[in-house]
Amino acid sequence: MRCGFCGYEFREEEGNQGCSSCPMSSGCKMIKCPRCNYENPPEPKMIKTVKKLFRRGGTPK
Numbered sequence: 001m002r003c004g005f006c007g008y009e010f011r012e013e014e015g016n017q018g019c020s021s022c023p024m025s026s027g028c029k030m031i032k033c034p035r036c037n038y039e040n041p042p043e044p045k046m047i048k049t050v051k052k053l054f055r056r057g058g059t060p061k
Contacts, residue, residue, distance in 0.1 A: 004039035
């Protein structure tokens with residue numbers, strides 16, 4: 001995924017989960033950029049699928 005603030009690209013697993021210690025909301029799905037700590041929404045499943053197709057050279061398996 002790409003950070004909406006600084007443009008850094010990272011995998012969702014590399015980002016920190018947002019709001020895990022917030023008393024107002026526990027367990028939101030925001031992901032913090034490992035570079036700038038900006039909270040980003042998770043990438044939609046459709047976008048992930050399209051990225052996978054292009055990484056494989058356009059040939060779906």
